[in-house]
Amino acid sequence: MAITLNINGQDHEIDVDPQMPLLWAIREKAGLTGTKFGCGIAQCGACTVIVDGNAVRSCNTPVATAVGKAIRTIEGVSANNDHPVQLAWQELTVPQCGYCQSGQIMSAVALLENSPSPSDNEIDKAMAGNICRCGTYPRIRAAIHRAAELTK
Amino acid sequence: MNQHNLTRRNFLKISTSVAGGLMIGFNLPTTAEAAAGDATEINAWLTIDPDNIVSIVTPQTEMGQGAWTSIPMMVAEELDIPWESVRNVRADANRHVNNGDLYTTTSTGGSTTVSKRHPYMMQAGASARERLRVAASKRWNVPLDKVVAKQGILTAEHESSGKLQGTYGEFAADAAAVTLEAEPAIKAYGDWWLLGKEVKRLDVPAKTNGSAIYPIDVSVDGMVYAAVQACPVPEGKLVSYDFEAVKGMPGVIAAVELKQVKDIAAFTDLRSAVAIVAESWYQAKNALAVMPIVWDFGRGATISFDSQTAEALSLLATPGTLLKDEEGNIGKGMDKGVNHDAVPDLIASASKLVTGEVYSRPFEAHATMMPPCAVVDVKADRVDVWTFTQDIARSLSEVADQLGRDTKTVFLHQTYLGGGFGGGYNMDVHRQAAAISESIGRPVKVIRSREEDIAQDSQRPPVWGTYKAALGDDGLPIALVTHFVGEEKMPVFSQRGVANMPYLVPNRRHEYGAVKNHIPIGYHRAPGANSNGFIVEQMADELAQAGGWDPLDWRIKMTEGIEPWQRVLLAMKEKSGWTTDMGNGEGMGLAIVESHGTIAGCVANVSVSRRGQIYIDKLQYFINSGYVINPLGAHEQAESSAVWELGHAMFGGLQLREGRIVNTNFDSYTLMRMPDTPPVIEVNLEMSQDQWWGGLGEPTGPPTPPAVANAIFYATGTRIRTTPLSKAEL
Numbered sequence: 001m002a003i004t005l006n007i008n009g010q011d012h013e014i015d016v017d018p019q020m021p022l023l024w025a026i027r028e029k030a031g032l033t034g035t036k037f038g039c040g041i042a043q044c045g046a047c048t049v050i051v052d053g054n055a056v057r058s059c060n061t062p063v064a065t066a067v068g069k070a071i072r073t074i075e076g077v078s079a080n081n082d083h084p085v086q087l088a089w090q091e092l093t094v095p096q097c098g099y100c101q102s103g104q105i106m107s108a109v110a111l112l113e114n115s116p117s118p119s120d121n122e123i124d125k126a127m128a129g130n131i132c133r134c135g136t137y138p139r140i141r142a143a144i145h146r147a148a149e150l151t152k
Numbered sequence: 153m154n155q156h157n158l159t160r161r162n163f164l165k166i167s168t169s170v171a172g173g174l175m176i177g178f179n180l181p182t183t184a185e186a187a188a189g190d191a192t193e194i195n196a197w198l199t200i201d202p203d204n205i206v207s208i209v210t211p212q213t214e215m216g217q218g219a220w221t222s223i224p225m226m227v228a229e230e231l232d233i234p235w236e237s238v239r240n241v242r243a244d245a246n247r248h249v250n251n252g253d254l255y256t257t258t259s260t261g262g263s264t265t266v267s268k269r270h271p272y273m274m275q276a277g278a279s280a281r282e283r284l285r286v287a288a289s290k291r292w293n294v295p296l297d298k299v300v301a302k303q304g305i306l307t308a309e310h311e312s313s314g315k316l317q318g319t320y321g322e323f324a325a326d327a328a329a330v331t332l333e334a335e336p337a338i339k340a341y342g343d344w345w346l347l348g349k350e351v352k353r354l355d356v357p358a359k360t361n362g363s364a365i366y367p368i369d370v371s372v373d374g375m376v377y378a379a380v381q382a383c384p385v386p387e388g389k390l391v392s393y394d395f396e397a398v399k400g401m402p403g404v405i406a407a408v409e410l411k412q413v414k415d416i417a418a419f420t421d422l423r424s425a426v427a428i429v430a431e432s433w434y435q436a437k438n439a440l441a442v443m444p445i446v447w448d449f450g451r452g453a454t455i456s457f458d459s460q461t462a463e464a465l466s467l468l469a470t471p472g473t474l475l476k477d478e479e480g481n482i483g484k485g486m487d488k489g490v491n492h493d494a495v496p497d498l499i500a501s502a503s504k505l506v507t508g509e510v511y512s513r514p515f516e517a518h519a520t521m522m523p524p525c526a527v528v529d530v531k532a533d534r535v536d537v538w539t540f541t542q543d544i545a546r547s548l549s550e551v552a553d554q555l556g557r558d559t560k561t562v563f564l565h566q567t568y569l570g571g572g573f574g575g576g577y578n579m580d581v582h583r584q585a586a587a588i589s590e591s592i593g594r595p596v597k598v599i600r601s602r603e604e605d606i607a608q609d610s611q612r613p614p615v616w617g618t619y620k621a622a623l624g625d626d627g628l629p630i631a632l633v634t635h636f637v638g639e640e641k642m643p644v645f646s647q648r649g650v651a652n653m654p655y656l657v658p659n660r661r662h663e664y665g666a667v668k669n670h671i672p673i674g675y676h677r678a679p680g681a682n683s684n685g686f687i688v689e690q691m692a693d694e695l696a697q698a699g700g701w702d703p704l705d706w707r708i709k710m711t712e713g714i715e716p717w718q719r720v721l722l723a724m725k726e727k728s729g730w731t732t733d734m735g736n737g738e739g740m741g742l743a744i745v746e747s748h749g750t751i752a753g754c755v756a757n758v759s760v761s762r763r764g765q766i767y768i769d770k771l772q773y774f775i776n777s778g779y780v781i782n783p784l785g786a787h788e789q790a791e792s793s794a795v796w797e798l799g800h801a802m803f804g805g806l807q808l809r810e811g812r813i814v815n816t817n818f819d820s821y822t823l824m825r826m827p828d829t830p831p832v833i834e835v836n837l838e839m840s841q842d843q844w845w846g847g848l849g850e851p852t853g854p855p856t857p858p859a860v861a862n863a864i865f866y867a868t869g870t871r872i873r874t875t876p877l878s879k880a881e882l
């Protein structure tokens with residue numbers, strides 16, 4: 001079935017099974033590989049994208065449900081790798097292997113858009129769905145506070 | 153900056169700079185290898201562009217541990233070039249393999265990139281710098297000792313023409329033609345201008361905008377996707393499958409049987425499996441999930457963790473096999489004469505005997521965030537490979553072996569890795585992709601589902617251990633026997649950190665055994681020490697307690713005269729706020745374990761709620777790793793391995809039932825998440841001042857679980873002898 005997805009402000013015409021998870025449409029059909037696959041069951045957060053302002057796990061979101069909505073992926077966070085969250089991530093050298101970090105950054109961007117100066121508790125809640133096997137959690141926490149500062 | 157992604161443009165840029173600039177080759181064994189008598193031929197190289205940009209080749213893989221920064225740092229230190237002028241470039245695996253291991257080794261693990269490889273990496277920079285000086289001295293016609301090479305600039309004072317100056321880039325072509333009479337010595341500790349400084353990893357920016365390329369992100373023209381399933385009971389074999397049943401499903405192209413070559417799959421052989429190929433990975437996975445498959449489960453079907461535990465307990469009930477002196481480095485500073493024959497009598501006649509209960513740790517998976525994945529394009533005249541590997545040369549050779557091709561025609565392209573932790577060693581995903589691509593005549597991307605990843609991973613092995621000790625009048629042990637049981641595939645892991653524990657017990661005996669096991673086993677961040685430390689360091693606390701000693705004072709006393717350990721223990725005493733008496737459901741615990749030449753102490757503060765919930769309030773680390781070349785990287789790695797191992801200790805643990813791992817995704821194999829992470833993790837490196845090179849990628853893991861378990865004991869009076877700790881009744 002031919003559908004149109006609006007990703008990072010651009011329309012992508014793609015021909016897919018409407019039940020296909022949004023993740024695979026983004027990666028295989030739209031060719032945007034920054035969004036990662038980690039578990040396929042909404043448990044790890046590697047596939048996190050922002051749909052109409054909310055962080056969602058694209059691995060269990062049928063592509064049909066995203067039609068007509070604004071989808072943001074890591075590639076759309078900024079043109080020059082200079083969104084406050086990205087700058088904070090670089091300043092505090094958050095990423096290690098980096099594989100989880102697109103998802104971490106998307107969760108953090110969504111959190112800060114809804115709550116510009118989050119408490120540690122809010123951070124715990126918003127980020128609990130994103131696993132980092134490299135254990136960068138302490139740096140992620142510090143970088144979210146730093147990004148909040150940079151946004152002010 | 154400094155990112156070369158896998159685009160054609162970048163490949164071309166890299167090749168041009170290799171062809172157009174100065175290429176430095178060098179040829180020296182590492183001191184360690186020369187001393188070990190098996191000196192290998194070593195070659196590595198760097199390029200200098202006319203615009204004074206230096207590209208440094210990185211034969212090791214980057215999994216976030218910083219190899220693509222630390223290798224250039226070591227070379228740049230000697231070359232003396234501003235850090236801003238340094239670029240990292242991937243090593244060419246094909247060139248390495250087909251030129252007598254040009255870079256010595258491409259293996260990436262055991263925390264060795266800096267600790268073991270610095271002599272020849274630093275030599276690359278020193279050699280290049282000297283050849284540039286010689287080139288300048290010739291062109292300027294000034295004596296060599298008047299030529300200074302510093303920060304990318306060559307200068308000399310000349311009697312008639314005054315001050316002469318040029319960039320390295322201007323002399324690169326001349327320098328390439330210079331042959332040195334002798335290789336310069338590399339700089340000693342203390343003479344460094346770059347090593348020892350905080351340097352941000354070069355790979356960070358590409359990892360904040362999605363541009364870093366991992367094997368799973370690679371696409372080639374005409375590529376299709378494959379999902380694979382091996383026998384859920386490892387070592388089992390495929391009997392039949394019914395492709396007709398799923399052939400008509402959308403996108404499905406083919407089914408491919410993957411045939412195991414050897415009888416029992418060795419670590420990197422292709423295992424018996426079946427794959428579905430489709431236009432999309434999602435379609436392949438869906439079809440595979442419903443395709444009827446018949447397996448012959450083999451001997452593993454009757455093995456469970458319970459049956460292995462029962463076997464281990466029966467082995468522990470009688471004396472095990474004696475570990476001989478020559479089989480392991482037994483005891484620090486007491487490699488000889490541990491008197492193992494004297495131990496049984498001393499134990500039998502002990503006036504005060506301490507009998508340990510049985511401790512254990514379960515299987516754990518690597519569960520790298522990127523599930524194993526490979527893209528392979530098999531053509532008539534060449535094969536291209538992108539894969540999850542911690543050793544590009546080994547994986548290249550495995551693909552050549554799988555296809556029966558000459559290694560000269562196999563090209564393996566390095567990408568970033570989405571984690572490694574040892575999981576990138578015993579890996580057959582590129583064999584799978586090679587076999588499938590060959591069979592269907594198209595490039596293919598194999599992605600393991602998370603379930604397939606965890607079910608088929610080369611797991612960290614379980615261990616069961618106990619001990620007995622006779623105490624003297626001063627409460628210190630005079631005789632000790634340990635008995636550790638591992639599994640049969642890599643039984644050596646059950647001894648690491650046990651026989652070579654630092655505690656100076658005058659009479660010691662170390663026994664071992666192994667249970668039947670069909671689950672694949674592999675290296676897992678700080679192998680052996682990770683599980684054994686949990687047992688040894690709770691034993692230390694139990695012995696201290698039985699003898700009336702404070703656990704920290706006991707360790708200080710028992711390592712008397714072993715200076716590197718003393719330094720860590722004394723720092724723990726001075727700085728950690730140590731006490732065993734916090735009260736109020738709170739406790740402090742400590743542990744100290746050596747792995748990869750680095751001694752790491754951990755002090756844990758925990759509180760336990762009335763309902764038995766464990767909170768880790770603070771972790772403090774005290775580390776002696778010898779030299780630290782990048783304190784920022786050291787901090788990152790120390791935090792990382794601490795959280796890694798704390799996750800296994802608190803939540804992890806694979807369950808093995810009827811031969812198969814049953815908790816194969818993150819809903820059931822639970823790991824550390826943000827809310828579980830201790831609010832304070834402090835890393836103290838000041839005691840790392842010794843002149844040796846310890847590894848830093850792993851050592852904070854092993855002391856963490858025993859420090860936490862010891863702290864729980866002081867908080868509650870309950871000793872937890874297995875993990876996950878969060879499941880203990882408190």
Ligand code: FES
Nearest residue numbers: 038039044045059
């Ligand atoms: S891949 Fe979507 S949450 Fe893990």
Ligand code: FES
Nearest residue numbers: 097098132133134
């Ligand atoms: S940075 Fe490696 S998994 Fe998070």
